[in-house]
Structures are given as structure tokens and as C-alpha cells.
Amino acid sequence: MTQFTEETLESIRNHFQRTIPQLSINCVIFRFDGETLQVPVVRFLDEDVWNIPGGFIYQDEGIYEAAKRILLEQTRIDNLMLSQFGTFGSAERSVAKDITRNPKMGFPQDIIDHFSQRFVTIGYYSIVGKEQRKLKAGPFFKEVKWVNVAETEHLAMDHPQLVSEALLALRSELQSRPLLSSFMPETFTIPELQKLYEAILGRPVDRGNFRQRILKTKILEKIGTSKQKTGSRPPILYKLDQKNYLNSLSDDVKLGF
Amino acid sequence: MTQFTEETLESIRNHFQRTIPQLSINCVIFRFDGETLQVPVVRFLDEDVWNIPGGFIYQDEGIYEAAKRILLEQTRIDNLMLSQFGTFGSAERSVAKDITRNPKMGFPQDIIDHFSQRFVTIGYYSIVGKEQRKLKAGPFFKEVKWVNVAETEHLAMDHPQLVSEALLALRSELQSRPLLSSFMPETFTIPELQKLYEAILGRPVDRGNFRQRILKTKILEKIGTSKQKTGSRPPILYKLDQKNYLNSLSDDVKLGF
DNA sequence: AATTAAATGAGTAAAATTCACTCAAATATA
DNA sequence: TATATTTGAGTGAATTTTACTCATTTAATT
Numbered sequence: 001m002t003q004f005t006e007e008t009l010e011s012i013r014n015h016f017q018r019t020i021p022q023l024s025i026n027c028v029i030f031r032f033d034g035e036t037l038q039v040p041v042v043r044f045l046d047e048d049v050w051n052i053p054g055g056f057i058y059q060d061e062g063i064y065e066a067a068k069r070i071l072l073e074q075t076r077i078d079n080l081m082l083s084q085f086g087t088f089g090s091a092e093r094s095v096a097k098d099i100t101r102n103p104k105m106g107f108p109q110d111i112i113d114h115f116s117q118r119f120v121t122i123g124y125y126s127i128v129g130k131e132q133r134k135l136k137a138g139p140f141f142k143e144v145k146w147v148n149v150a151e152t153e154h155l156a157m158d159h160p161q162l163v164s165e166a167l168l169a170l171r172s173e174l175q176s177r178p179l180l181s182s183f184m185p186e187t188f189t190i191p192e193l194q195k196l197y198e199a200i201l202g203r204p205v206d207r208g209n210f211r212q213r214i215l216k217t218k219i220l221e222k223i224g225t226s227k228q229k230t231g232s233r234p235p236i237l238y239k240l241d242q243k244n245y246l247n248s249l250s251d252d253v254k255l256g257f
Numbered sequence: 258m259t260q261f262t263e264e265t266l267e268s269i270r271n272h273f274q275r276t277i278p279q280l281s282i283n284c285v286i287f288r289f290d291g292e293t294l295q296v297p298v299v300r301f302l303d304e305d306v307w308n309i310p311g312g313f314i315y316q317d318e319g320i321y322e323a324a325k326r327i328l329l330e331q332t333r334i335d336n337l338m339l340s341q342f343g344t345f346g347s348a349e350r351s352v353a354k355d356i357t358r359n360p361k362m363g364f365p366q367d368i369i370d371h372f373s374q375r376f377v378t379i380g381y382y383s384i385v386g387k388e389q390r391k392l393k394a395g396p397f398f399k400e401v402k403w404v405n406v407a408e409t410e411h412l413a414m415d416h417p418q419l420v421s422e423a424l425l426a427l428r429s430e431l432q433s434r435p436l437l438s439s440f441m442p443e444t445f446t447i448p449e450l451q452k453l454y455e456a457i458l459g460r461p462v463d464r465g466n467f468r469q470r471i472l473k474t475k476i477l478e479k480i481g482t483s484k485q486k487t488g489s490r491p492p493i494l495y496k497l498d499q500k501n502y503l504n505s506l507s508d509d510v511k512l513g514f
Numbered sequence: 515a516a517t518t519a520a521a522t523g524a525g526t527a528a529a530a531t532t533c534a535c536t537c538a539a540a541t542a543t544a
Numbered sequence: 545t546a547t548a549t550t551t552g553a554g555t556g557a558a559t560t561t562t563a564c565t566c567a568t569t570t571a572a573t574t
Binding site: 190191208211230232236 | 519520521522523524525
């Protein structure tokens with residue numbers, strides 16, 4: 001049985017006081033490590049279920065700012081453009097089923113009651129590159145880690161559903177615009193980019209045609225040749241041509257695979 | 258100065274008690290009258306600003322059910338599939354700026370305080386055909402009417418923004434699936450359908466190519482010839498081929514104009 | 515040093531789709 | 545009966561998509 005100091009409990013109660021009741025935010029952040037998609041998950045205090053990072057909205061902040069703050073606090077991920085993928089609020093949706101009600105946590109009744117309320121959550125998603133690796137747990141959280149999207153079926157509450165809905169939104173965004181800037185490292189190769197597309201779309205993409213379409217957009221700028229030790233022709237290194245990339249966004253350029 | 262009976266005030270206070278605080282729902286329902294897109298707007302009590310239909314979520318109902326109930330109560334529109342287009346919640350977003358705080362309404366302070374809170378709203382949209390015309394105001398509302406989308410810039414609060422965001426979502430939906438069932442009458446002609454597409458997309462569409470693409474999907478079934486008195490060749494009447502239409506939804510058929 | 519394996523860069527032709535346009539058909543009106 | 549108007553249907557050029565082939569580059573192997 002975990003014991004909380006009165007100070008911790010007061011801090012939690014104070015947080016409730018300052019936030020909008022029965023409304024939460026969850027952030028599904030995809031990270032591509034070169035092979036698979038992963039998302040950060042957090043563990044609350046001594047609980048043993050993992051959660052998508054999430055929290056509550058202060059009375060004096062907008063929901064977008066709240067999403068960025070929560071993400072920063074719980075994972076240390078910063079400077080990211082977030083997009084909404086949906087708001088979820090069935091009548092039965094509550095936090096307490098999975099956490100706090102757990103006897104071993106030993107929460108006082110008023111806090112259990114708070115979490116037993118029905119909660120509506122606003123879902124945001126984004127994507128980062130593999131250079132993003134440092135995660136640091138925030139207050140009230142014991143641990144943060146990356147977990148493969150394929151292994152998210154055991155997350156708390158309806159969080160597995162949040163992950164799949166976010167992935168659908170990401171997929172749909174990928175279809176309608178050249179999605180490159182935020183989640184690729186400074187320089188990258190076309191085969192690397194193709195692997196990202198395949199990870200998001202969940203299916204293989206023809207190599208030659210992928211290259212052709214990407215190059216036709218002129219959003220890539222040749223940098224040099226990558227040096228690798230794979231015993232095959234080294235791929236060309238590219239970086240984003242910022243000017244053409246921004247143009248392509250406003251010109252509604254689609255890659256469409 | 259409007260006078261409210263104590264019974265009315267109690268009914269309002271009771272409603273607040275049973276709903277989720279600081280969270281609302283708004284429904285942007287597009288209607289196509291053959292020429293332009295319109296949305297229903299409502300007028301609250303004796304106020305003179307018009308609002309997108311909206312309301313609050315009972316503690317024991319899901320947000321989707323709440324949206325359908327609110328729409329039914331305030332407009333009598335029923336049996337509609339609604340889709341979310343976004344959730345809006347800047348820190349300054351409040352109801353009271355436009356209504357209730359109006360002195361001539363004469364609300365008691367506790368109700369003004371309630372509406373002065375910051376509110377987050379979940380936006381839903383849908384579309385109906387011109388056969389949908391009956392609107393009936395619900396309790397607390399004095400009037401409901403259809404207004405052209407082009408004339409929604411004077412709606413209350415951020416409701417003009419809700420309309421444009423909903424229109425963007427509708428447009429995007431139109432691009433990715435053959436959008437026909439819910440908003441066309443039982444039988445219709447291809448020129449009529451084209452006018453709907455043009456209204457939603459906000460631009461002209463080539464006549465011949467539109468016909469070609471629609472017919473290629475085989476989701477239309479020829480019924481006969483329409484009889485009109487325009488002094489020109491009468492267009493062919495079609496109805497939806499339900500089986501092919503459902504197939505086209507699962508097969509991810511795109512019309513893409 | 516020459517050969518091989520492996521993956522990349524580049525290109526090409528057929529198929530499919532999009533786009534711009536012409537022409538015939540059907541109807542009310544003059 | 546002729547005319548104006550709008551719809552139905554079709555066609556060919558342009559473009560895009562798709563399914564490939566082939567040359568290039570490098571590390572490892574012989």
C-alpha cells in the first residue's frame with residue numbers, strides 16, 4: 001500500500017481546483033526509429049498500467065496550450081505542432097476503472113471520487129524523428145518509455161483506441177500533403193523516407209515510383225553521399241528544400257500513395 | 258427587460274446541475290436547397306443574436322448521443338449521422354460575452370456567472386437535402402431558421418469560425434468518398450448532384466467529366482426521365498444503387514474533383 | 515585484383531486516368 | 545416548323561500511375 005504525504009495529496013487536490021472538470025487531453029506522439037512506429041507511454045505513481053500521456057486543462061489556458069504543456073511535463077518533448085484527431089466521451093468513459101481505484105494505491109476517497117467521474121478527452125497527435133529519444137517523467141509519474149504501436153493493446157482505458165484513431169489521422173494527413181519536416185532528421189536518404197511511409201501506411205510501397213514522386217516535388221535538396229558499411233551502393237543524402245517545401249504546402253501538393 | 262418565472266430559472270439551474278460543466282456541443286447542419294448551402298441557426302429567448310444550435314451534455318449520455326439530442330430538441334432534425342470536425346477551447350472562449358450578460362435579458366447573477374465561465378465546445382456536422390425544411394424551436398429558444406452559409410459572419414461568439422471549419426471538413430469528406438446518401442432526395446438528376454458538389458467545393462466542376470466519373474462508380478441507378486418545363490432536354494432521374502453504394506464505401510472509392 | 519552480392523539511382527513503356535472539348539438528343543417556346 | 549437551351553454521350557490529347565528493366569556503387573568474397 002502506497003502512502004502519500006499530505007503535501008502530495010494537497011498538490012493533487014489543488015490541481016483539480018485549477019482545471020476544467022471532467023475534461024482531459026491525451027497526446028499520441030509517434031516516433032519513427034527507422035523501422036517501426038512508437039509512442040511514449042507513462043506510468044502513474046506506483047500503478048502498473050501504462051497510459052498515453054494526458055492531463056487536464058487549466059482554467060486560464062487554451063486547449064492547444066494545455067496539450068503542449070502536458071506533453072512537455074510528462075515526457076519533456078517540446079516544440080511540436082500538434083493536431084487534433086478526435087474527442088472521445090462515451091457515458092461510461094472514466095479514469096478510475098484502471099487506476100486510483102486500485103486498492104494498493106491507497107488514495108483517499110475524495111480523490112477516488114474525482115477520478116470516478118465520467119471524463120471526456122480531446123486527442124492530439126504528432127510525429128517526431130528518431131533523434132528524439134530523451135524522455136523524462138513529470139511529477140506524479142514514475143516512468144516514461146517508448147513502446148511500439150503494435151504493442152499498445154494493453155494500455156489503460158480506451159488508450160489503445162486513441163492510438164489507432166491517431167494513426168488513422170496521421171495516415172490521412174500523409175495522403176494529403178508531403179509530410180516530412182517535423183519527423184525526419186536534418187539529413188536523410190530516400191530509402192529511409194520510404195521506410196517511414198511504409199511504417200505509417202502499414203504496407204509496402206514501390207521503390208522506384210516512390211523515388212520518382214518524391215523527387216518530382218522538388219522538396220528535397222541533394223547534400224552528398226551517405227557513408228554506410230552495408231556493402232551496397234550508398235544512398236544519396238538529402239535535406240529539405242525549405243522554400244519549395246513551404247510552397248508545396250500552400251500549393252496543396254499531394255503525394256498520394 | 259425580460260422577466261423569467263422562478264419556474265423557468267429553476268429549470269435552467271436544474272439543467273446545469275445535470276450536465277458536464279464548461280463543455281458544450283455545437284451542430285453545424287448543412288442543407289442544400291438546389292442552389293446554396295444553408296445552416297440552421299437558433300435564437301435564444303429574447304436575444305437578438307443568432308447561434309449555431311448547441312447545448313450541454315448530460316452526465317449519463319455520450320457526447321454523440323448528446324449531439325443528436327441537442328439537434329433534435331432545438332431544430333427537430335432527426336435521424337442523421339453526425340461527424341466531429343473539431344473541438345474548440347481557447348482560454349477566452351465564453352458564452353456570456355454575447356448573450357445572458359445583455360442587460361435587457363435580466364438574468365439573475367448566478368446564471369450570468371455560469372455562462373461567464375470559459376467553455377470548450379465539440380463541433381459536429383452533417384448535411385441534409387432540400388426535403389428537410391421543417392424546423393421547430395425547442396425550449397428556451399424563440400426561433401429557428403435556415404440561413405445561407407455565405408451570411409453566417411454575424412453569428413454569435415466564434416460560431417462563424419465553426420461554420421467554416423465544418424465546411425472544410427465537409428469538403429474534405431467529399432474528396433475522399435462518394436457523399437450522396439444522406440443529403441439527396443430519393444431520386445435526383447446528375448445536374449442536381451453536380452450543383453451540390455459545386456456548392457460544397459465552392460467552385461465550378463466540368464459537366465461532362467462530372468457525369469462520367471459519377472456514372473463510372475455505378476452507384477446510380479436509372480429510374481426514368483424527369484419531367485420539367487424548362488424548354489430543354491429533360492435530365493434522367495436516378496436513385497442510389499444501395500448495394501453498389503455500400504460497396505463503394507468499403508472499397509474506398511474516391512471521386513476526387 | 516577480379517568477382518559477387520546487395521541495395522540504390524535512373525529510366526522507360528504500357529495502362530489508366532484526367533482533362534478539354536465536340537456533337538447529338540430532347541423539350542418548351544417562338 | 546424553327547430556335548434556344550440544357551442534357552447525354554463520346555473522343556482524343558495530355559498527364560499520371562504502374563510495373564518493370566538496367567546501370568551504378570560499395571563491401572565482402574575469391
